[in-house]
Amino acid sequence: xxDSSSTGGLTLFSPYKMGKFNLSHRVVLAPLTRCRAxxxxxxxxxxxxYSQRSTPGGLLITEGTWPSDQSAGFPHVxxxxxxxxxxxxxxxxxxxxxxGAIIFCQLxxxxxxxxxxxxxxxxxxxxxxxxxxxKKWKVALPDGSLDVHSEPRRxxxxxxxxxxxxxxxxxxxxxxxxxxxxxxxxxxxxxxxxFLKDGVNDRTDEYGGSLANRCKFLIQTxxxxxxxxxxxxxxxxxxxxxxxxxxxxxxxxxLGLAVIERLNKLQHNIGSKLAxxxxxxxxxxxxxxxxxxxxxxxxxxEAQFMRTLREAYEGAFxxxxxxxxxxxxxxxxxxxxxxxxxxxxxxxxxxxxxxxRLNAPLNKYNRETFYTHDPVVxxxxxxxxxxxS
Numbered sequence: 001x002x003d004s005s006s007t008g009g010l011t012l013f014s015p016y017k018m019g020k021f022n023l024s025h026r027v028v029l030a031p032l033t034r035c036r037a038x039x040x041x042x043x044x045x046x047x048x049x050y051s052q053r054s055t056p057g058g059l060l061i062t063e064g065t066w067p068s069d070q071s072a073g074f075p076h077v078x079x080x081x082x083x084x085x086x087x088x089x090x091x092x093x094x095x096x097x098x099x100g101a102i103i104f105c106q107l108x109x110x111x112x113x114x115x116x117x118x119x120x121x122x123x124x125x126x127x128x129x130x131x132x133x134x135k136k137w138k139v140a141l142p143d144g145s146l147d148v149h150s151e152p153r154r155x156x157x158x159x160x161x162x163x164x165x166x167x168x169x170x171x172x173x174x175x176x177x178x179x180x181x182x183x184x185x186x187x188x189x190x191x192x193x194x195f196l197k198d199g200v201n202d203r204t205d206e207y208g209g210s211l212a213n214r215c216k217f218l219i220q221t222x223x224x225x226x227x228x229x230x231x232x233x234x235x236x237x238x239x240x241x242x243x244x245x246x247x248x249x250x251x252x253x254x255l256g257l258a259v260i261e262r263l264n265k266l267q268h269n270i271g272s273k274l275a276x277x278x279x280x281x282x283x284x285x286x287x288x289x290x291x292x293x294x295x296x297x298x299x300x301x302e303a304q305f306m307r308t309l310r311e312a313y314e315g316a317f318x319x320x321x322x323x324x325x326x327x328x329x330x331x332x333x334x335x336x337x338x339x340x341x342x343x344x345x346x347x348x349x350x351x352x353x354x355x356x357r358l359n360a361p362l363n364k365y366n367r368e369t370f371y372t373h374d375p376v377v378x379x380x381x382x383x384x385x386x387x388x389s
Contacts, residue, residue, distance in 0.1 A: 024057025056100035064108025067170030073114030111191030189245030199248030281321035
């Protein structure tokens with residue numbers, strides 16, 4: 001059960017104690033793929049980008065980062081599975097820490113949301129299933145063209161512990177690079193979500209069928225990473241109601257509660273809480289992402305959906321998905337979330353926290369430069385607020 005104490009007076013700028021971390025405000029940089037890590041290596045552009053968005057006591061979550069060479073599905077996304085990548089990340093982490101901020105590394109395995117061009121030896125992407133993603137979804141290739149996703153290979157039961165181990169080792173690598181913790185990406189139609197959702201997972205082994213079986217891969221991964229890092233350095237992201245890459249479920253709220261029940265049990269068993277649970281609101285849809293047109297949703301039902309999960313989870317609760325300053329303030333003040341992560345507005349406003357504090361106008365983002373590979377344009381060249389001394 002979430003903390004039921006009075007939340008009166010809380011705002012996005014109220015301090016928050018997230019386990020061992022003392023946050024000075026509740027505006028979080030959401031994980032955002034930006035495609036500037038040429039050849040999967042963090043570079044000086046990433047150092048500048050994350051440093052720009054760092055504030056004393058602020059929390060940043062990196063873009064999704066590959067835990068293995070098999071996990072890739074997008075060009076120029078960083079990895080954290082080689083020594084060279086770990087060393088390169090140290091420069092980013094050091095710059096963020098120099099600003100007094102806290103930074104978690106999001107571990108991202110796309111599963112079947114990939115293409116053979118990204119796979120070692122041109123092999124098939126792996127998944128919970130051998131069914132491909134429908135052709136309405138496209139994958140961006142290294143040459144800039146778009147293609148349909150490759151047909152995946154269903155993981156054999158005995159292979160799954162190997163994937164769990166890849167997450168565990170990547171998490172250790174993240175700590176070696178200086179990160180404060182890791183977020184296990186279990187949302188948005190990617191590998192772990194492909195096990196969670198009954199619209200994708202058609203397995204008949206111990207990882208398919210029942211809710212308990214479909215949650216098993218996620219929980220085994222969390223357990224392995226927690227054992228290596230400690231619970232307070234581990235976070236989980238889920239999106240029970242999001243249908244990215246055909247990842248649908250017949251009972252999203254039931255799925256969300258099943259995951260939360262198992263995370264709560266894990267926390268009870270080890271006597272320590274995870275850093276946070278990160279949940280995406282139902283309104284984040286393909287149409288909303290590609291057109292900036294908000295999805296037509298029943299706001300009361302959506303709020304109740306998130307509130308149900310928030311009240312069930314025994315720990316820090318982070319909400320994401322198209323939040324404005326006003327909605328973020330309302331969400332925190334009502335106790336519906338402890339933290340709110342921001343994506344597109346943080347892309348175009350490196351000083352978003354200051355602008356929110358002052359309720360100042362925001363720079364508009366340029367969607368056309370979200371995923372280009374230029375180290376400056378649309379990445380580190382958005383202007384800061386001009387405050388006359």
